[in-house]
Amino acid sequence: MTSSSVFDPPAGAPKHVLCVGAAVLDTLFRVHTLPTGQGKVLPYDMLQIAEGMASSAAYAVARLGGKASLWGAVGNDETGERIIRELASAGIVTGGMLCVEGTRSAVSTILIDDDGERLIVPFYDPKLHHMTKAFTPEDLADVDAVLVDVRWPALALRVLKAARSMGKPAILDGDVAPDGIIERLAPEATHIVFSEPAAQRLTGIEDFAEMVRLLKRRFGHSFICVTAGAAGSFWCDDHSNDVRHSPTIPIRAVDTLAAGDIFHGAFALAIAEGKTPAEAIQLSSIAAAIKCEAFGGRSGAPTRTDVIARLGSHEASSL
Numbered sequence: 129m130t131s132s133s134v135f136d137p138p139a140g141a142p143k144h145v146l147c148v149g150a151a152v153l154d155t156l157f158r159v160h161t162l163p164t165g166q167g168k169v170l171p172y173d174m175l176q177i178a179e180g181m182a183s184s185a186a187y188a189v190a191r192l193g194g195k196a197s198l199w200g201a202v203g204n205d206e207t208g209e210r211i212i213r214e215l216a217s218a219g220i221v222t223g224g225m226l227c228v229e230g231t232r233s234a235v236s237t238i239l240i241d242d243d244g245e246r247l248i249v250p251f252y253d254p255k256l257h258h259m260t261k262a263f264t265p266e267d268l269a270d271v272d273a274v275l276v277d278v279r280w281p282a283l284a285l286r287v288l289k290a291a292r293s294m295g296k297p298a299i300l301d302g303d304v305a306p307d308g309i310i311e312r313l314a315p316e317a318t319h320i321v322f323s324e325p326a327a328q329r330l331t332g333i334e335d336f337a338e339m340v341r342l343l344k345r346r347f348g349h350s351f352i353c354v355t356a357g358a359a360g361s362f363w364c365d366d367h368s369n370d371v372r373h374s375p376t377i378p379i380r381a382v383d384t385l386a387a388g389d390i391f392h393g394a395f396a397l398a399i400a401e402g403k404t405p406a407e408a409i410q411l412s413s414i415a416a417a418i419k420c421e422a423f424g425g426r427s428g429a430p431t432r433t434d435v436i437a438r439l440g441s442h443e444a445s446s447l
Contacts, residue, residue, distance in 0.1 A: 134407050135436050137193050143400035144195040144270055147393070148287050149277030149301070150180030151200035151211050151225070152234040152250065156385065158423055162241045169239065177425050178214035180234065181277035181301055184386040184426035188393030188415060190219035191429045194400070196393070197221040197271070199263075199287070201256050201280065207233035224261070231255045244381030244420055257282070265290060273297040273400035275392055278305035281313060288316035297399045300350075301392045302326050319351040321395055323388055327354045336362040337371045344369075351405055355391055355416075357384070361409050374406065376413040377442050379421050386426040391416040393429075414438055 137143075157171035179187070182200060189196035198220050202208030204227050211233060216222045236250035257280045268274070274291040276284035278301065291298040300313055302322035310330065314320055320343075322330070327339045330346075336356050344352045344364045353363035360375040394415040398408035414435050422428030430438075 134403065135411050135432065135439065137432065138401050142193055142195045143272040143397060144197065145186070145189045145393070145396045145400055146197045146199065146268065146271045146274045146287070147182040147186040147189070147276075147396075148199045148274065148280060148284050149182030150234065150279040151178065151183045151198065151202055151215065152180035152236055153177075153207050153211055154179050154236050154238055154385075154425055156238050156240060156383075156423075156425055158240050158383075160242050162239055162245065162247050171239070173423065175424050175427075177427060178211040179386055179389075179426045181279065181303065181389050181392070182275070183211075183215055183220070184389035184429070185275055185277075185301070185393030185396065186215070186220045187218050187426045188390040188429045189397045192394055192397055192415065192432045192435070194397040195221070197224060199224040199226075199261055199283065201226045201228050201231075201259070201261075203227070203231040203233035203253060203256065204229050205233055207235060224263075224267075226259065226261055228256055228259055238385060238425075240383050240385060240423065244384045246383075246385050248385075252279070260286065263287075263290075265294060268294060268296070271296060273299060273396050275299045275301065275396040276313070277301040278303055278309050278313070281305075281309050284313055285316060288313060292316055292318060297396070299392070299396050299399065301389075303388070304329060314347045314350065317347075317350050319353075319395075319399060320347060321353045321355060321392055324354060324356050337373075340364050340371045353395075353405075353409060355388060357387075361413060363405060363409060365405075372406070374409045374413060377417050377438065379417045381420045383423045383425065383428065384420050386429075387416040387420050389426065390419045390429050410439075411435060414442075
């Protein structure tokens with residue numbers, strides 16, 4: 129078996145991942161450098177696209193050959209209609225989306241510079257996630273894993289609890305959140321993948337291996353991983369209790385927007401497919417890296433064929 133063959137999907141129907149959380153209409157502006165003060169910024173490219181943490185993760189699942197469903201909330205406006213329409217056309221099952229009366233859909237403006245770094249100005253109507261979507265265990269019966277972000281914590285908590293009680297992987301996207309949200313959701317998660325900023329905020333340190341150790345001590349019931357961008361990922365091996373490092377592939381970053389979301393979606397699908405954490409992280413790292421090579425947020429998410437081909441070329445160049 130070649131190392132790339134472990135990325136092949138299992139036989140049978142595609143695995144089904146339910147993603148819960150953000151659905152946003154992003155306006156992306158490409159600029160040479162990010163602004164440092166007041167004045168006018170002149171972009172040289174732009175794109176509007178429906179995405180957000182859970183939405184982009186769901187797109188990654190669909191691109192990699194899985195079945196992706198999204199539970200999110202939009203306002204009763206044209207923007208909400210556009211968000212749902214675009215995500216559905218991208219291959220995501222959107223029948224579980226809520227349209228909330230009297231609210232505005234989430235939007236954001238994002239500047240992306242020539243190094244792929246970004247400045248994000250998001251707006252979420254405070255009333256958008258006040259409702260909690262009703263569901264029953266039957267609604268999760270054909271789901272193989274759930275992935276929740278921090279944008280709709282009330283629903284995320286209920287979905288994590290339900291999935292865990294049913295013996296399904298319950299995965300938390302541990303991104304930066306208001307105080308107390310991670311602590312509220314983490315006890316119900318079987319797997320937590322933290323972003324570097326969130327891990328630093330929770331631990332107060334910058335050493336990645338030590339971050340993982342501290343987070344594992346705090347959330348010992350869960351698999352713990354911290355993503356570190358170009359530095360790869362650091363995670364706790366639950367068999368040996370050692371902290372391991374998984375490097376990523378070298379790239380020239382054009383746009384890092386949604387890279388973490390692509391990582392989470394790929395990770396959730398890989399876990400649903402029964403892959404080991406090491407295999408899931410390798411798949412996710414390559415998928416996220418490839419995404420960074422293209423401008424356009426989640427639109428740069430690769431297919432499974434893309435990921436396997438890149439791994440093969442990377443292995444060949446390393447010989």
